Amino acid sequence: MSMSSTTAGGAAAEDPVIAAAGLTPAGAKVSRNFDWVIVLIALFLVTGAFHLHYMLLAGDWDFWVDWKDRQFWPTVAPAAAICFPAAVQYFLWTFFRVPFGATLCIVALMLGEWINRVLGFHLWARFPYALIWPSLLIPSALFLDAVLLLTRNWLLTAIFGAWGFGLLFYPSNWVMLAAYHLPVEHMGQTTSVADMVGYTFPRSATPEYLRFIERGTLRTFGGHSSAVSAFFSAFLCMVIYIGWWFMGWAFSKMIWVANPLASYMGLKNSQQS
Amino acid sequence: MMKNSTPSDRTNSKPWSILIAGMKAATVALSLAAGVVGLASSAQAHGERNQEPFLRMRTLHWYDLKWSASKLKVNDELVVTGRVRAFEDWPNNLPHPMSVFLSTAGPGSVMAKKESYVNEMPVLQSFGMVNGREYEFKLVLQARYPGRYHIHPSLLVNGAGPLAGPGSWVEVSGSVDDFVYPLKTLTGETIPNLATYGMGTVLAWQGLWGFIALAWMLWWLRRPLLMPRHLALLRGREDLLITKADKVVAGVIAVGTIALVYGGAHWAEKKYPMTLPLQGGRAVVDPLPEAARSVDVKVVRAVYDVPGRSMRMTLELKNNSDNVLTVGEFTTANLRFVNKANSAAMAAVPADYPSDIVPRSGLVVEGDKPLAPGETARVTLDATDAIWELERLSALITDPDNRFGGLLFLYDDKGTRHISPVYGAIVPHFTDANSHF
Ligand SMILES: [Cu+2]
Numbered sequence: 001m002s003m004s005s006t007t008a009g010g011a012a013a014e015d016p017v018i019a020a021a022g023l024t025p026a027g028a029k030v031s032r033n034f035d036w037v038i039v040l041i042a043l044f045l046v047t048g049a050f051h052l053h054y055m056l057l058a059g060d061w062d063f064w065v066d067w068k069d070r071q072f073w074p075t076v077a078p079a080a081a082i083c084f085p086a087a088v089q090y091f092l093w094t095f096f097r098v099p100f101g102a103t104l105c106i107v108a109l110m111l112g113e114w115i116n117r118v119l120g121f122h123l124w125a126r127f128p129y130a131l132i133w134p135s136l137l138i139p140s141a142l143f144l145d146a147v148l149l150l151t152r153n154w155l156l157t158a159i160f161g162a163w164g165f166g167l168l169f170y171p172s173n174w175v176m177l178a179a180y181h182l183p184v185e186h187m188g189q190t191t192s193v194a195d196m197v198g199y200t201f202p203r204s205a206t207p208e209y210l211r212f213i214e215r216g217t218l219r220t221f222g223g224h225s226s227a228v229s230a231f232f233s234a235f236l237c238m239v240i241y242i243g244w245w246f247m248g249w250a251f252s253k254m255i256w257v258a259n260p261l262a263s264y265m266g267l268k269n270s271q272q273s
Numbered sequence: 274m275m276k277n278s279t280p281s282d283r284t285n286s287k288p289w290s291i292l293i294a295g296m297k298a299a300t301v302a303l304s305l306a307a308g309v310v311g312l313a314s315s316a317q318a319h320g321e322r323n324q325e326p327f328l329r330m331r332t333l334h335w336y337d338l339k340w341s342a343s344k345l346k347v348n349d350e351l352v353v354t355g356r357v358r359a360f361e362d363w364p365n366n367l368p369h370p371m372s373v374f375l376s377t378a379g380p381g382s383v384m385a386k387k388e389s390y391v392n393e394m395p396v397l398q399s400f401g402m403v404n405g406r407e408y409e410f411k412l413v414l415q416a417r418y419p420g421r422y423h424i425h426p427s428l429l430v431n432g433a434g435p436l437a438g439p440g441s442w443v444e445v446s447g448s449v450d451d452f453v454y455p456l457k458t459l460t461g462e463t464i465p466n467l468a469t470y471g472m473g474t475v476l477a478w479q480g481l482w483g484f485i486a487l488a489w490m491l492w493w494l495r496r497p498l499l500m501p502r503h504l505a506l507l508r509g510r511e512d513l514l515i516t517k518a519d520k521v522v523a524g525v526i527a528v529g530t531i532a533l534v535y536g537g538a539h540w541a542e543k544k545y546p547m548t549l550p551l552q553g554g555r556a557v558v559d560p561l562p563e564a565a566r567s568v569d570v571k572v573v574r575a576v577y578d579v580p581g582r583s584m585r586m587t588l589e590l591k592n593n594s595d596n597v598l599t600v601g602e603f604t605t606a607n608l609r610f611v612n613k614a615n616s617a618a619m620a621a622v623p624a625d626y627p628s629d630i631v632p633r634s635g636l637v638v639e640g641d642k643p644l645a646p647g648e649t650a651r652v653t654l655d656a657t658d659a660i661w662e663l664e665r666l667s668a669l670i671t672d673p674d675n676r677f678g679g680l681l682f683l684y685d686d687k688g689t690r691h692i693s694p695v696y697g698a699i700v701p702h703f704t705d706a707n708s709h710f
Pocket of ligand 1: 321423424440
C-alpha cells in the first residue's frame with residue numbers, strides 16, 4: 001500500500017517541498033497550474049507596468065544611442081530600473097523564498113522594450129536599430145537576486161546588491177556602446193559614431209538641443225566621469241531599493257476593512273455568517 | 274488512485290503549452306500597444322496645418338526653396354536649399370530662437386541626413402539665430418525608404434517646436450534593404466552601414482544575458498513555486514526552500530556576473546582604446562550680412578475677410594533706394610502670393626515649384642504703380658484664395674494676439690529683389706469687409 005501510494009503520487013509527491021507543505025497529489029497538481037497562471041499574469045503585469053514606469057523615468061536616455069552619455073544615463077537608468085525589482089523581491093522572497101524577483105522584472109522590461117523598439121520605433125517610425133537598442137540591465141538584476149539569496153537579508157541586499165546593481169550597469173553596457181564612441185570626422189568636425197547615428201536619422205520630435213547629456217563639471221574628475229556617475233548611481237540605487245522594498249511591503253499587506261454598507265447589501269450581521 | 278499517475282505526468286508538459294500560447298497572446302497585445310505609441314509619435318511629424326497661424330506667419334519665413342530632384346532611388350541624394358529669416362515681429366508668447374536645429378519634417382526616418390549647412394557652416398549641432406536676419410541653408414539627404422513623401426526642411430526651435438518650411442513631394446523607388454551609409458572612423462575602422470552598425474555585438478551580448486536570465490528563472494520554475502513554498506515556509510521548513518545547490522548556483526551567478534561583465538568591458542576597452550564622449554556642444558553661425566532696407570513698410574490697416582477668404586492690407590511704402598521698385602510678391606506661412614502683372618516676380622517662381630503653395634489667384638495690387646526713389650505711397654494688397662481656409666490660416670482670428678506677418682518682395686527694373694518685412698495688427702471681418710476700406 002505504501003509502495004502504491006508513492007507510485008500514485010508521481011513525481012510531485014516525491015518533492016520534499018510538496019511533502020512539507022502537506023499537499024495531496026491533487027492539491028499539488030492544482031498548485032502547479034496555479035503557478036503557471038500566476039507567472040503568466042505576472043509577466044503581463046510587470047511588462048506593462050514596469051515598461052511604462054521605465055519609459056517615463058529613463059525614456060530618452062534608454063531610447064537613443066546618442067543620449068547614452070557618461071553622466072545622466074548611467075545615473076538615471078539604474079535608479080529608475082531598481083524600483084520594481086525591489087518591490088517584487090520583497091513579495092516573492094518574503095512569502096515564497098523565491099529569489100528571482102529582480103530577474104523576472106528586468107526580463108519582462110527588456111521583453112517589452114524590444115517589442116516596442118522593433119514594432120514602434122523600427123517598423124513604424126523607421127528608426128534604424130543602431131539608434132534605438134535598449135540598455136542592458138540583466139547582469140545588474142542577476143547580481144541583485146544572487147545577493148538576496150546569499151545574504152537572505154534585505155538590508156545587506158540593499159547595501160551590496162543594490163550597490164552592485166548600479167555599479168554593473170555602465171560596464172555591462174560599455175561592451176555594446178564602446179563601438180559607438182569611436183571618433184569620426186564629418187563636415188570638418190570631430191564627432192562620435194553615436195552622435196553621427198543621431199544626426200543621420202532624423203527624429204522630428206527629438207531635436208539635438210533636447211539632449212540632456214554631458215552637462216556640468218563632472219569631467220574635472222580626471223576624465224573619469226563615467227566611474228563617478230556609476231558610484232553615485234550605486235548610492236542612489238541603495239536608497240531607492242530600501243524605499244521600494246517597503247513599497248512591496250505596503251502593497252502586499254492584507255487589510256480588512258469593515259463594510260459600512262453591509263446592511264444595505266443583505267449582509268445584516270457579517271459576524272454571524 | 275492509480276489513475277492519478279497519468280494526469281500528474283502530463284502536468285509537466287501541459288502548462289508549457291499554456292505558457293507558450295499566453296506568450297503569443299502577450300506578444301500580440303504588447304505589439305498593438307507599441308504600435309499605438311509609435312503612431313502617436315510619428316503622427317506629429319507631419320501636422321503642418323495644425324500649427325496655429327502665428328507659429329507659421331510670424332516665426333520663420335522660408336523662401337528660394339529648391340529641391341534637386343522629385344524622383345529618387347534608394348541611396349540617391351536629394352539636396353534641399355533655400356533661405357530662412359527669423360522674423361522681426363517674433364510672437365511674444367514664444368522664446369526667441371536661441372537654440373535651433375536644422376532637420377527635415379517628414380514621416381519618420383525615411384531620408385537619412387548626410388550633411389547640413391547654414392551659411393556654409395556645418396550644423397551637426399544646434400545653433401542660435403538672430404531675429405530680423407537671414408540664413409542660407411543646405412540639406413543633403415539620402416533616400417532610405419521607398420515611397421512618396423512630402424519633404425520639408427525644418428528648424429526645430431527650443432521652446433517653439435518644429436517650424437517646417439515649404440514641402441515638396443518626392444518619390445523614392447527601390448528597396449530599404451539596399452540602403453547603405455558607409456563611414457570610416459578616425460581610428461581607421463570601416464563602418465559598412467551606419468544603420469546597422471554595432472548590432473552584432475548588441476544582439477550577441479543581450480542574447481547571452483537573456484539566456485542566463487532564463488536559465489536562472491527556470492532553475493526555480495522547474496520546482497513547485499508558490500503555494501507549496503508558502504505553506505512549507507509557514508511550517509518552518511525554510512531549509513527545504515533554499516538548498517545547498519541553490520546557494521552554490523547563486524554564488525556562481527554573483528561571481529560569474531562580475532567576471533563576465535568585467536571581461537566584456539575589458540574586451541571592449543582593448544578593442545576600442547580610443548573613444549570619444551558624446552559631443553554636447555553647439556554650432557556657432559553668423560547671420561548673412563544685413564542688406565540695406567530698400568523699402569520701409571508701415572501697415573495702415575489689415576483685414577481678414579472671413580467669408581471672402583481674403584486678406585487685404587493697406588500699406589504705406591517708403592522707397593529708400595535709388596531704384597524704381599514694384600511690388601512682386603507677398604509670402605507668409607510658406608505660401609507665395611505672386612503679383613502676376615510683375616514679370617520679375619513671376620520669373621522667380623520655378624516651373625517645378627510645388628504649385629499647391631502658390632495660390633492661383635496670386636496677389637492683386639490696387640493702383641499698381643512703380644515706386645520712385647524717395648517716394649512714399651499707399652498701396653492696397655489683396656490676397657484672396659481658398660488656401661487660407663485649406664491651410665487653416667483663417668484660424669488666426671482665434672490667436673491670442675491678432676497680428677499678422679510676412680515678407681514683401683519688391684523688384685527694381687533690373688529684376689533685383691528687395692525684401693521688406695511686413696507686420697502689424699489684423700482685424701477679422703465676419704460680414705462685408707469692403708465697407709471698411
Ligand atoms: Cu508636408
